[in-house]
Amino acid sequence: MSKQVEDFDANLTGEEGQESPRSGWFKRIKKGILxxxxxxxxxxxxxxxxxxxxxxxxxxxxxxxxxxxCTKCSYHHRIGSEEYYQLLFDDNQFTLLFENIHSKDFLQxxxxxxxxxxxxxxxxxxxLKDSMRVAVGSINEQSVVIACMDFEFIGGSLGSVMGEKFSxxxxxxxxxxxxxxxxxxSGGARMMESAFSLMQLAKTSGKLSQLSDAKLPYxxxxxxxxxxxxxxxxxxxxxxxxxxxxxxxxFAGPRVIKETIKKDLPEGFQRSEFLLEHGFLDFIxxxxxxxxKLTSVLRHFSx
Amino acid sequence: xxxxxxxxxxxxxxxxxxxxxxxxxYKYDSEKAKIDMSESIQRLExxxxxxxxxxxxQLSSWQTVQLSRHPDRPxxxxxxxxxxxxxVELFGxxxxxxxxxxxxxxxxxxxxxVMIIGQQKGINTKTRQLRNFGMANPEGYRxxxxxxxxxxxxxxxxxxxxxxxxxxxxxxxxxxxxxxxxARNIYEMIRLKVPVICVVIGEGASGGALGIGVGDRIxxxxxxxxxxxxxxxxxxxxxxxxxxxxxxxxxLQLTANKMLGFGLIDGVIPEPSGGAHWNYxxxxxxxxNYLKPIISELKTIASEERISQRIEKFGKMGFWxxxxxxxxxxx
Numbered sequence: 001m002s003k004q005v006e007d008f009d010a011n012l013t014g015e016e017g018q019e020s021p022r023s024g025w026f027k028r029i030k031k032g033i034l035x036x037x038x039x040x041x042x043x044x045x046x047x048x049x050x051x052x053x054x055x056x057x058x059x060x061x062x063x064x065x066x067x068x069x070c071t072k073c074s075y076h077h078r079i080g081s082e083e084y085y086q087l088l089f090d091d092n093q094f095t096l097l098f099e100n101i102h103s104k105d106f107l108q109x110x111x112x113x114x115x116x117x118x119x120x121x122x123x124x125x126x127x128l129k130d131s132m133r134v135a136v137g138s139i140n141e142q143s144v145v146i147a148c149m150d151f152e153f154i155g156g157s158l159g160s161v162m163g164e165k166f167s168x169x170x171x172x173x174x175x176x177x178x179x180x181x182x183x184x185x186s187g188g189a190r191m192m193e194s195a196f197s198l199m200q201l202a203k204t205s206g207k208l209s210q211l212s213d214a215k216l217p218y219x220x221x222x223x224x225x226x227x228x229x230x231x232x233x234x235x236x237x238x239x240x241x242x243x244x245x246x247x248x249x250x251f252a253g254p255r256v257i258k259e260t261i262k263k264d265l266p267e268g269f270q271r272s273e274f275l276l277e278h279g280f281l282d283f284i285x286x287x288x289x290x291x292x293k294l295t296s297v298l299r300h301f302s303x
Numbered sequence: 304x305x306x307x308x309x310x311x312x313x314x315x316x317x318x319x320x321x322x323x324x325x326x327x328x329y330k331y332d333s334e335k336a337k338i339d340m341s342e343s344i345q346r347l348e349x350x351x352x353x354x355x356x357x358x359x360x361q362l363s364s365w366q367t368v369q370l371s372r373h374p375d376r377p378x379x380x381x382x383x384x385x386x387x388x389x390x391v392e393l394f395g396x397x398x399x400x401x402x403x404x405x406x407x408x409x410x411x412x413x414x415x416x417v418m419i420i421g422q423q424k425g426i427n428t429k430t431r432q433l434r435n436f437g438m439a440n441p442e443g444y445r446x447x448x449x450x451x452x453x454x455x456x457x458x459x460x461x462x463x464x465x466x467x468x469x470x471x472x473x474x475x476x477x478x479x480x481x482x483x484x485x486a487r488n489i490y491e492m493i494r495l496k497v498p499v500i501c502v503v504i505g506e507g508a509s510g511g512a513l514g515i516g517v518g519d520r521i522x523x524x525x526x527x528x529x530x531x532x533x534x535x536x537x538x539x540x541x542x543x544x545x546x547x548x549x550x551x552x553x554x555l556q557l558t559a560n561k562m563l564g565f566g567l568i569d570g571v572i573p574e575p576s577g578g579a580h581w582n583y584x585x586x587x588x589x590x591x592n593y594l595k596p597i598i599s600e601l602k603t604i605a606s607e608e609r610i611s612q613r614i615e616k617f618g619k620m621g622f623w624x625x626x627x628x629x630x631x632x633x634x
Contacts, residue, residue: 013543014540040608051581053600100626101624101625103624103626104623104626107556109555110554111541111551111554112542112543158624160620160623161621163621164623187601189531191540191555193622194531194554194556195529195567196622197531200620201486202516203617205493205517206485206617206618208490209614231486232482232485232489232510232513233486233490234484235486236482236483236487237487237490251470251481251482251485252472252476252481257472257473257477260472261474263474265474278480290348
């Protein structure tokens, strides 16, 4: 069975993915958006959902109940910040921070579409302000700040807004003596912000050194996919670097590497298990075990 | 520096080539016919300098990228040779191997010892392969960090010379943690206790450049570029075609003057007329003269102060809005 290899770079254009060639069975019959934008989530659409890994079909409700993990093969479907907050924070209680910060088309960058238009389109479509949300709440009664990326917002790309939110979250942690968890899921830096996006790597790393001086724990959770600027900065700088099973994580994208070396990439290349084997992860944790494991870890840090 | 007959010319350098050909012809003729044509030759040579200046003054963004990749351009080891004495090259990351795409060592600038580190490109087919076209592997970044830590221990200022089309996107590079190596460098560089000055001398592509690019002061030579992605890759991703590199270069606003205008770098170092490849001595002298007072200035600042200024410097970079957009107000 040949699996469709996802091109992460394409997500960085901020366009919706290609129409999948699956049968009409899985497609929405009624046109138009019936749910309010506040209800819209980064989850598989339609009544039924097909696992991209094993092809298993189950109802969306069932998938949701199983934390968007395939009941047959344990494939971890991509989810957004809303779902992670729901999964991790006690009683789904949390306070969003720095939500008023949003992107600006300072460079007036235009490719096939202007950056400004891209931003407006996505703001109109979702409730997300940018590719990262920051929230404070409790994981089994231990207070923690969680910054989580949303892939549906221009491929979770790292731009000035993510850099600034990340930085303020660190300040917030230092002020309130809280641990910091960052859930990454990104194609890399946001090209429409040119060198400004590159400099976010240095900006965020500088803030992490302040967090480190304050002796506060920083946990980096890498989910599918985490590439480019994220892995070349705060993604790999955790006191603990952990990942979900099967997540693709790397510096260069698989397509670029394949084109460079002109060879097929080995099975499992750049998956979490590959990174663990090469010594770059502390452990891999399934979504079902995530809250439990984080609770233990946070307790060890604070004890 | 190549002699004129061995020089390579970019398309927009054609008028320069024509002038050089004419000069060579005059010289040949005057020698053969034993007539004194020195006056005409001198006039042409002055014209040549003017022409070189004229061409670099009106470069498009893409032409700047081309010039930064000029095969005759001086690379890191050339600058070290020309602006320092007593260079002691140091090799290896003490872990995997010695990465030939990243060079470095102690050197003396007018009597003062510094650590100089930079990416190195080759000057012919064989050395280009040896140097992996200036694309370092993780061990290159780790070698650089080892040398920086060494400099920190013995309180020597660090100068990095950036010239890379990017960190190498290879299979082994991923196995050995290319992302982690760059991340570690960025994180450690921002905390180094000694003065750190970074200069883009050619190509400044993305994380591969920033991996040795975090310092107290960042400069760019006049005909270089620095941004998040090469214009070719940007074109392929955003325009879904390799043919829009000129537009991508424009949109990325990647030239030294633009970067200075954005406040992302601290200065632009002038190159000899026509570009650094026309006069290595002058290019290196310009760089040396530019760096010397800055090294002295940075040395007067206490190291904790320098580190917090460094964190603040990068902390200010970025643009965002904190007002509600009209769109959101309507919701």
